[in-house]
Amino acid sequence: MTILKKAPGLLTALVAALVGVAVAPSAASAADRDGTCDNGEFCYYYNSNQAGSLSDFTDSEDDYGTAQPSCYEFKSAGTGQGVCVKNNAASVWNRTGKTVRVFFNSNFGGASQDFAAGAKGNLNATLKNNNASHELVSTDTPTGCKTDGTNSTLPTTILVYRVSLGRVDRVDFKTYVKNVLPNEWITSWPDASLEAGAMAVKSYAWYWALHSSRKTSGGVCYDVRDDTGDQVYKPSSAQASTSAAVDRTWSTRMTRSGNILQAHYCATTTACGAWVDGNWMSQYGSRDLANSGSGYQSILRHYYSDVTVS
Template structure:
């Protein structure tokens, strides 16, 4: 494959020499692993402060290899040239348009460090000379969300309390794996749809507003237990997922802002329910059994809301 790619380049040089046409510098080699840190590439450096030999990449890579001649090596001039890049890098320059995450382990696992688009930096004490894979990230990173009061977030930060970590979870996946743990899956469709709206609205609100952090300093939007909503991966059920799907395009707002929708189990009293901010789960079942749709159920409990 390498020989086939190089032949056109050689022919191009011969043609240029014959006709005297200038070639834009770097245009043909910008995407090649050539030991130069070109625009669009993520680059490792053998030494700190972007010094020493360079190893340049144009995409994510889950394993660099550990031995020559099969490993990805430092190719540029300077200290470290020819060495495998795995567990040998000290600094980076991210010239891609995305955040790049460097991992301690192969297959995008273990401790990690993020480098924003355009950033130069040294690998931290954990990852210096302990870099095994890197990933170009799409969507929000760090503590940020891409959601607004009119646009669903694509992800939500979930504090996995018993595991002591924070996971960034696809937002629809999150809602589908909360609803069956908060509502009875055999309840009428309208009750499940009202629940889907409440669960989504509660999570959406906190994705926009949370400033909470774990004891270790990691930001999160919601806990995975009864401190917020019970989230259990792979717990989605057909009836509750259908309710999520059928209401996914609807918003529950008050004065244009996503409602911080509270709910509780009892049919007679919820803390704050009289203020129009709480929905009764069993009450939603009873109203659904009486023939009411999910929008009527929501308006019965939440005061001055718009469903759009």
């Protein structure tokens, strides 16, 4: 079973900790998606030459969605207002501090076009009205086995062992979390449960990005497997409800004694057999607590002892 499966640490480590500390919003996340192209945002326009309705983004996005009410839409007044952004943009303005790469396919795949920080431009003939995802590209993306994450800074990428494919992919960290959560939590559960799950999935992956020394049989290093040996990762599986939970909690961290540790979770408090109080979260329990009115931070503190969530 891929849903409500214990995380990898469930099998290998019985005493694990979840950490949490708050992350200050970056400049790029300070503005709201309000149909105004603010400083720190990447903006699509329905027409060429920055004309027509626009849609503003504060971060990378691996899939815009294809239909209302779940798609990202052009928000401002003008031609195209209300139309889904996917495969409907003609020009951009990059007001972030990073290069933004626009992709033909979802999940940052296929042909691409780069827009430097501050640039305005039209999508080329391949990408015009064929835009499916975009990524803010760091100029210091880690290579090899290296991570740029620390106990106080989220990694930008994570090394995922694609077991059935026999290869290791370097995946944008937020994209990874968004494409794990719907495979580990029930997407129709209450927001607070999904938010608690987003925190657990993120913290588990963060821990391994910092500490993994694992290698494939061919000697290639990786942080996490894409199956139930760790957390189930399926590209392009992100759902609106779970992605929103990831976005809402992205600037929050959990810490225990200042360190990021593994966040374990399992279906119920008795299902895993090796349950350790204070280090494991019950997925169904998170649903029940959310239904009774608990917020995600209260849920996390209920299951994970001595953590700071801020």
